Amino acid sequence: xxxxLAGWDVKxxxxxxxxxxxxxxxxxxxxxxxxxxxxxGQQAVREISLAIPQGSFFxxxxxxxxxxxxxxxxxxxxxxxTSGDVLLNGEVVNQRKPYERxxxxxxxxxxxxxxxxxxxxxxxxxxxxxxxxxxxxxxEALELVGLTGKETxxxxxxxxxxxxxxxxxxxxxxxxxVLLLDEPLAALDPKLRKQMxxxxxxxxxxxxxxxxxxxxxxxxxxxxxxxxxxxxxxxIEQVGSPEDVYLRPSSRFVAGFLGAVNWIGGAGIRPEAxxxxxxxxxxxxxxxxxxVTGSVFLGDCVQVLVRLRSGEDTVAQVPRRAALFQPGDNxxxxxxxxxxxxFS
Amino acid sequence: xxxxxxxxxxxxxxxxxxxxxxxxxxxxxSFLTRGVFGGIELPWTAExxxxxxxxxxLTILWRSFxxxxxxxxxxxxxxxxxxxxxxxxxxxxxxYLQLVMLPFWTSFLVRTYAWIFLLRDTxxxxxxxxxxxxxxxxxxxxxxxxxxxxxxxxxxxPFMVLPIYAALERLDPALVxxxxxxxxxxxxxxxxxxxxxxxxxxxxxSVLVFIPCLGAYLTPDLLGGGRxxxxxxxxxxxxxxxxxxxxxxxxxxxxxxxxxxxxxxFLRRESEPLA
Numbered sequence: 001x002x003x004x005l006a007g008w009d010v011k012x013x014x015x016x017x018x019x020x021x022x023x024x025x026x027x028x029x030x031x032x033x034x035x036x037x038x039x040x041g042q043q044a045v046r047e048i049s050l051a052i053p054q055g056s057f058f059x060x061x062x063x064x065x066x067x068x069x070x071x072x073x074x075x076x077x078x079x080x081x082t083s084g085d086v087l088l089n090g091e092v093v094n095q096r097k098p099y100e101r102x103x104x105x106x107x108x109x110x111x112x113x114x115x116x117x118x119x120x121x122x123x124x125x126x127x128x129x130x131x132x133x134x135x136x137x138x139x140e141a142l143e144l145v146g147l148t149g150k151e152t153x154x155x156x157x158x159x160x161x162x163x164x165x166x167x168x169x170x171x172x173x174x175x176x177x178v179l180l181l182d183e184p185l186a187a188l189d190p191k192l193r194k195q196m197x198x199x200x201x202x203x204x205x206x207x208x209x210x211x212x213x214x215x216x217x218x219x220x221x222x223x224x225x226x227x228x229x230x231x232x233x234x235x236i237e238q239v240g241s242p243e244d245v246y247l248r249p250s251s252r253f254v255a256g257f258l259g260a261v262n263w264i265g266g267a268g269i270r271p272e273a274x275x276x277x278x279x280x281x282x283x284x285x286x287x288x289x290x291x292v293t294g295s296v297f298l299g300d301c302v303q304v305l306v307r308l309r310s311g312e313d314t315v316a317q318v319p320r321r322a323a324l325f326q327p328g329d330n331x332x333x334x335x336x337x338x339x340x341x342x343f344s
Numbered sequence: 345x346x347x348x349x350x351x352x353x354x355x356x357x358x359x360x361x362x363x364x365x366x367x368x369x370x371x372x373x374s375f376l377t378r379g380v381f382g383g384i385e386l387p388w389t390a391e392x393x394x395x396x397x398x399x400x401x402l403t404i405l406w407r408s409f410x411x412x413x414x415x416x417x418x419x420x421x422x423x424x425x426x427x428x429x430x431x432x433x434x435x436x437x438x439x440y441l442q443l444v445m446l447p448f449w450t451s452f453l454v455r456t457y458a459w460i461f462l463l464r465d466t467x468x469x470x471x472x473x474x475x476x477x478x479x480x481x482x483x484x485x486x487x488x489x490x491x492x493x494x495x496x497x498x499x500x501x502p503f504m505v506l507p508i509y510a511a512l513e514r515l516d517p518a519l520v521x522x523x524x525x526x527x528x529x530x531x532x533x534x535x536x537x538x539x540x541x542x543x544x545x546x547x548x549x550s551v552l553v554f555i556p557c558l559g560a561y562l563t564p565d566l567l568g569g570g571r572x573x574x575x576x577x578x579x580x581x582x583x584x585x586x587x588x589x590x591x592x593x594x595x596x597x598x599x600x601x602x603x604x605x606x607x608x609x610f611l612r613r614e615s616e617p618l619a
Contacts, residue, residue, distance in 0.1 A: 076521075076525060077524075077525075078521055078524075078525075097524065098521070098524040098525050099524045099525070099526075099527045099528055099529055103525075104525055104526065105521075105522070105525045107518050107521075107522060109516075109518065111516065111518035111519050111521070111522040112522075113519060113522070113523075113537060113541075114541070115540045115541060124523070124526050124528070124536070125526035125527050128526060128527035128528045128529075128532065129527050170526065171525075171526075174526065174527070
């Protein structure tokens with residue numbers, strides 16, 4: 001009996017603790033409430049509301065000038081909102097200066113202090129916070145970003161990728177509530193960019209810090225984020241997981257911004273959802289006849305350009321081996337109804 | 345001759361006529377003997393240089409040095425905040441820069457005379473303070489070291505503001521934001537980030553102020569009265585009233601050597617690479 005009770009007790013407490021953690025892991029560390037920012041002659045941010053859960057990798061994705069960087073600056077405290085609130089850990093921080101907010105920014109060009117070494121840059125924030133055991137924390141931070149051995153280099157003596165690592169270490173060492181990243185990969189060359197995407201994501205997991213990334217690169221946002229918000233003209237168009245946003249966009253803008261779309265009679269079809277068949281073959285439920293006008297070889301796949309009878313120019317992305325069509329060939333452009341994106 | 349040489353010719357000519365030749369003349373005079381009615385005579389001698397080590401002249405040199413250092417330090421103290429303010433003013437930068445340069449529109453001599461009218465016993469400050477009943481007898485504002493220092497700082501302040509402004513203008517504003525972002529309060533940001541990065545401007549401004557202050561002649565002459573003799577006035581005296589051209593030349597050469605040595609030491613120390 002006592003054994004049973006004890007067992008029940010354990011189960012009970014386990015449940016309570018799990019519920020507790022679940023609640024806190026879901027509680028937003030950062031919340032924006034009807035945030036508005038006007039600049040003279042320009043509405044940069046028009047009523048944004050967002051809640052970002054603790055420990056997540058969240059992205060703000062949008063074209064340049066959509067207000068995503070302004071949103072980031074409002075969170076960091078570099079700008080004051082015209083109206084609305086920024087909440088960190090449930091507290092309104094609108095009136096707090098940047099140095100009074102426990103968020104940290106990785107700037108687009110890193111903004112490393114050129115007169116300080118890598119170590120000096122990483123130490124800077126800790127010294128301002130009168131931290132103890134600075135040496136150990138600096139060492140750990142540099143280890144996290146893989147810069148051990150380069151402590152005494154000045155920013156000018158580091159490569160672009162290394163500078164970015166210093167910028168990350170400089171911010172992560174402060175264990176901020178939220179790490180804000182403003183187009184952190186834009187200054188890197190394409191190959192390094194792809195590698196850093198994976199590393200950033202891994203660092204975020206290891207550090208357990210909430211990341212808020214601002215980018216105009218949909219591939220970047222899709223590949224790294226747990227959740228992303230697509231912004232356009234100062235508003236949020238859609239919030240969701242990468243799959244949600246890519247496969248079930250809520251507007252034509254989101255569909256078009258996240259990837260190529262063929263618009264056929266009001267429905268959107270992604271190029272990779274298209275199958276090209278020869279005339280006379282049995283087709284899925286949706287199809288249209290057309291003529292191949294050209295193709296673009298992309299290495300791992302081929303984009304075939306097709307002009308439909310109805311006059312629309314479309315693109316089909318097909319595996320390299322399947323691309324046997326030549327310009328001038330008649331083809332059937334086919335897709336499944338389930339892959340259509342419809343907007344009312 | 346190459347085109348390049350032709351373009352450089354005016355510069356070389358002016359340097360030769362206006363710098364090298366006078367320098368050689370002064371150097372030669374400093375090793376000659378004083379003429380009976382001024383001017384110079386043979387034989388060659390180093391006597392003028394020996395006289396420099398007279399404690400009287402060493403004191404004057406030391407006083408000039410201290411005065412120049414003090415003026416440079418005060419200029420820096422005043423110029424840095426001003427330059428920072430101008431560099432961060434978004435809309436009216438040009439207006440403020442014009443204001444900094446406005447004094448150059450009138451002659452330095454006139455502006456220094458103007459200070460006499462402000463500082464003398466019956467000047468604006470003393471009569472004003474007396475009228476307000478704050479003081480009962482005029483304060484000794486003119487014809488002392490303080491007045492000379494004031495005049496030097498006033499005269500050379502723009503030479504400190506402009507190079508510092510230029511350095512601050514090149515400073516990436518994101519660095520200031522980054523410092524705040526990492527928890528630095530505004531003053532900490534200024535001393536830890538802005539000042540170190542503005543160092544090239546501070547060095548240039550200090551050199552531009554220190555050198556003319558060390559050899560200043562007009563300001564101590566007018567605002568210091570007869571009492572405050574600095575090395576510039578000493579040189580002038582030798583060529584005019586004392587009619588000792590060789591000694592005046594020797595002082596000039598010594599001053600030049602001193603400035604060169606100080607400059608080399610200073611610039612060597614300050615020009616360790618930043619990046």
